[in-house]
Amino acid sequence: MALAIATNTGALMAAASATSVNKDMETSMERLSTGKRINSAKDDAAGVAIASRLSSEIRGTNQAIRNAQDGQALINTAEGAHKEIENILQRMRELAVQSSNDTNDGTDRTNLQAEMDQLVEEIDRISSVTTWAGQSLLNGAAAGAGTAQFNFQIGGNTGDGDRILVEIDAMSSKALAVSGAGTPPAFTNDTFSGDASGSVTIDDDAGTITFASTEASGAFASGATFTADINGTTVKITVVDNDSFTDDEAGVAAQFAAEIAKKDELRDISVSAAAGVLTLKIGGGLDIGSTSTTSSRDTAINAIDAAIEKLNTQRANLGAVANRLDNTVSNLTNVAINLEGGKGRIEDADFAAESTSLAKSQILQQASTAMLAQANASKQNVLSLLQG
Structure with missing residues (x-):
């Protein structure tokens, strides 16, 4: 091989090797510092897209878990009000049965009707003020009547399986048909x-x-x-x-x-x-007062029985949905964990492999730097020829 200095092939090869090794070392250091194998699209073009889709699913699933838990809280709020209305209805039935006994005179029945009317007003009050985040739960679609509907988004997508429709019937005295003896309008x-x-x-x-x-x-x-x-x-x-x-x-x-x-x-x-x-x-429907008859008192008892049955049916439906949401939360939690694991396998850095790669790159960098110095020094032999 000719002895030349214009082209130092050894130095060029050592410099190229040092550049390549330095790039590998920087990649390993980036991955170790961020904990991610994919830090930009150039690291894994397909992996970036897959990880992004998995991120959407994970975040949607985690929000669905919170949605389901909020739905349970809403149902529990409504069910608690149902329980108190049931207690009121049981007391109203007790009053109607008491009034049916002829040991009570007109004054006694007037007093019983007074308590009955107050209990009816309390049902209406509970129905109107029971809310969740400002939404009325027991007042129905219209004032005191109808059915309120709530869509619980329990999935991260838009299919029918990602939602649960919950219907809560109005629980006002009018909706329960226990509006008391009634008063004339103005x-x-x-x-x-x-x-x-x-x-x-x-x-x-x-x-x-x-x-x-x-x-x-x-x-x-x-x-x-x-x-x-x-x-x-x-x-x-x-x-x-x-x-x-x-x-x-x-x-x-x-x-x-x-x-x-x-x-x-x-x-x-x-x-x-x-x-x-x-x-x-x-109002109107529950007359157990001084002017009531045996028939009207029997009607009151039957009306309250029907109201209790309607209330219990509603509570059973809400309880079933609440239990269903328990399973929903458990399933969504498992899904989120597995999605996180899948995403991690795609974009998380393998610290053992990257640490090994970094150590290798550091040694090769030192070796290439040393060889570059040797290649540059080797051309000094030409000076001895020139000195004669």
């Missing part, structure tokens, strides 16, 4: 015009509206109007005679009752009709 601004042969009379204390005609047929003139404000809501009819309503006393009363039923603001008012007389009550 009547104001009542006017009747267009029919001199008829009249409309309102009894505020009894809560009745009586439609009366002086005609032998009992008819009102078509086109006559009647308007009244009931609890601040205006209800108005124009007397008609068609397929739906007649223009006699009973038909006009039925027309007015139908108009009341259209008003959402009056949904808590019950209306009963008899021979042209409407009786309006807020």
